[in-house]
Amino acid sequence: MKQxxxxxxxxKSVEYSLSPKKARDILQAIIHDKAFHCYKTVDYSKSIEGRITSESKLCFGAVLFLENTVRGGCRSNVMFRFRLMRQEFKLDDLRKEKRIYKSFDEFIAGASINGLKAKLL
Structure with missing residues (x-):
C-alpha cells in the first residue's frame, strides 16, 4: 500500500463516524505498539470485531498519521517498525498527506463529526 x-x-474526508471511545481506543493501540490493520483486509465473516489473517495489511492511514503526529513517526510503533523491516512499505512511500489528521484531538473530533454530518445530509 502506498496510500x-x-x-x-x-x-479527514471520510463520512462515517467512529465513537469518541472507539477513536481513543484506536489511538491507544497504535501508540502502545499494536498493529492497526486496514479494515478492507480484516475478515469480518464470523464476527463484527473481525479477525486478522495472514493476508491482513497495515492501515496505511495509521502509518501516515503516526508520521504526522508522533516523534519517531511510524517507527515509534514496534509492529509498524517490524512491517517496515519486512518491507511491507518503504519510508520513501511516506509523505505528508494533507487529508490525514494532524493531531490526536483532531482525529477524535473529526472522526465523530464527519460521520454525524454525513447522517444529517
Missing part, C-alpha cells in the same frame, strides 16, 4: 484507502478513518 490510504478511500474510506480510511484517518482521512
Amino acid at each position: 490510504p484507502c478511500l474510506d480510511c478513518p484517518f482521512q
